[in-house]
Amino acid sequence: MEFHLIARSLNGVPVGLHQFIVIFTDSPRSFPLRFSRTTLTTRKVAGRDALVLGAHNIKRSSDAKYNRLTFIPFEAADLSAAVEYFGGSPSNLSNQFGYDKPTGVQFFPENGTSDLGLAVQILSAVDYYSVNENSYPIAYPLPWFGKNSNSWTNSILDVVKVANRSSIGDFSGADAANDVRIHPMYFQGRCKPCTIQNPAYR
Amino acid sequence: MHNTKPSISIIKDSFTRLLMASIFILVLIALMTFIRGVSSDIENPFSSDDWLWISLFLILWNGVPAFLSALISGFTAWGSFKSYIVCITLQLLAFYIFIYKVSSVEGNELSSSPLILLVYISIPLALMYYPVFYFRRNWIFKNSQ
Numbered sequence: 001m002e003f004h005l006i007a008r009s010l011n012g013v014p015v016g017l018h019q020f021i022v023i024f025t026d027s028p029r030s031f032p033l034r035f036s037r038t039t040l041t042t043r044k045v046a047g048r049d050a051l052v053l054g055a056h057n058i059k060r061s062s063d064a065k066y067n068r069l070t071f072i073p074f075e076a077a078d079l080s081a082a083v084e085y086f087g088g089s090p091s092n093l094s095n096q097f098g099y100d101k102p103t104g105v106q107f108f109p110e111n112g113t114s115d116l117g118l119a120v121q122i123l124s125a126v127d128y129y130s131v132n133e134n135s136y137p138i139a140y141p142l143p144w145f146g147k148n149s150n151s152w153t154n155s156i157l158d159v160v161k162v163a164n165r166s167s168i169g170d171f172s173g174a175d176a177a178n179d180v181r182i183h184p185m186y187f188q189g190r191c192k193p194c195t196i197q198n199p200a201y202r
Numbered sequence: 203m204h205n206t207k208p209s210i211s212i213i214k215d216s217f218t219r220l221l222m223a224s225i226f227i228l229v230l231i232a233l234m235t236f237i238r239g240v241s242s243d244i245e246n247p248f249s250s251d252d253w254l255w256i257s258l259f260l261i262l263w264n265g266v267p268a269f270l271s272a273l274i275s276g277f278t279a280w281g282s283f284k285s286y287i288v289c290i291t292l293q294l295l296a297f298y299i300f301i302y303k304v305s306s307v308e309g310n311e312l313s314s315s316p317l318i319l320l321v322y323i324s325i326p327l328a329l330m331y332y333p334v335f336y337f338r339r340n341w342i343f344k345n346s347q
Contacts, residue, residue: 012310015259015317057314067313077309096307140314148314170250174316179250180242 001025001115003122003162005153006104007171008081008091014098017175019153020054020078022086022104023119031123035190036130040073040123046088053126054078055152057140066139069147069182071130105168110161121160125187129156132186136194150178159187212276220269223335224261231257256316263320264327267293268335282336290328297324 002024010016028049030041042049051073058070077093084091085102093099109118129152138147154169158181162168170178185191231253239247247253267289274285301321304312312318320327 010311010315012304012307013312013315013317016311016315018311018314057311077311170252172251174252174255176252176316178252179239179244179247181244 001119003107003109003115003118004085004104005107005157005168006078006082006085006102007173007175008077008085008102009093009096009098009100011077011093012096014096015174017150017171017173018054018078019150019169019171019175019178020052020075020082021122021153021156022082023051023053023122025049025051025119031119033123033127033130035127036134038130043074043079045079045082046086048086050082051123052078052082053122055129055149057148064137066146068133069138069140069149069152070133071126071152100173103171107157107165107168108163110163113161118160118162122156125156125159128189129182129186132191132194136186136191138182138186146177147180147182148177150175151180151182154178155182155184156187159184209277212273216269216272216276219272219335219337220265222337223268223331224265226334227260227264228257231260260327264331264335267328268331272335283332286332286336294324294328 004022004024005019006022007017007019010018022045024045025042026049028042030039031051032039040051040053042051044050045052052075053071053073054075055069056072056075058068058072060067077091080091080093081102083089084094085104091099091102094101109115113121140146140148157165157169183195186194232248235247235253238244268286271282271286271289274280274289275282278285280288297320301312301317304310304317
């Protein structure tokens with residue numbers, strides 16, 4: 001298995017980077033997520049079987065104050081950027097003004113953790129986040145004033161066993177809020193209640 | 203009143219103003235980064251390069267129209283404020299037209315981009331930048347030239 005942290009340009013906008021995680025498996029696989037009651041099945045990314053995992057800015061409902069930071073697997077722009085990065089066809093964003101090709105870095109499990117072990121840890125974190133965020137949404141206010149997809153990826157990398165953690169997570173460019181963290185409890189279990197750190201919901 | 207300074211002096215003065223205003227922006231963004239780090243429990247707020255990118259962007263965003271306005275007021279009969287307002291108006295007009303076009307793109311992620319901040323702060327930012335760029339010592343020290 002392989003693990004990559006990828007940063008791509010934002011859709012339609014020449015400023016800003018969005019991070020997401022790609023996990024390559026050796027063959028087509030399905031991973032049931034127990035708590036969020038969904039199953040993630042690999043898809044082809046540049047000819048290889050992979051999971052594409054990212055969090056996204058979801059428009060708020062009429063009674064909510066802010067948008068939400070919600071996990072979405074295989075989001076179209078993420079998938080397209082992953083294909084481009086790993087040698088496939090150009091991204092669906094490649095014709096836009098100010099487009100930069102995706103960049104990425106590979107990360108590895110710590111000594112003593114297997115590839116499958118790290119994959120399970122990441123997916124477990126995603127599973128917990130999906131359930132917890134549904135009950136206690138993470139607000140998505142203006143950039144640099146809250147958490148976003150870059151916070152999400154870095155928060156996950158903090159709670160799983162990554163060998164080269166200190167050298168990944170901040171790409172050159174405007175990957176805003178990569179240094180902000182979602183509370184680990186969102187990723188490590190069912191939290192009731194979850195600590196809300198975003199001032200918007202205090 | 204038409205400015206009678208030599209051309210080279212006008213250009214030199216404009217560059218000096220740009221440099222001093224740029225330093226001011228750099229210090230201001232560094233301070234905001236520190237405050238943000240404290241309020242968001244970020245251990246090393248300066249470890250990320252984001253604050254440098256913000257500073258560079260704001261230096262260019264504010265500095266280019268201000269510098270042009272300084273040249274215009276230096277070489278024409280226009281006062282500094284008038285030329286600055288004209289330059290800023292053109293800049294903001296172009297910016298908001300661009301934002302409108304971006305917001306019309308299907309699935310655009312404008313709300314996730316730092317540009318959305320600029321939509322809200324571009325006008326107050328432009329108004330705040332004028333005294334920074336055109337600062338005169340006699341605004342503080344009444345007997346200074």
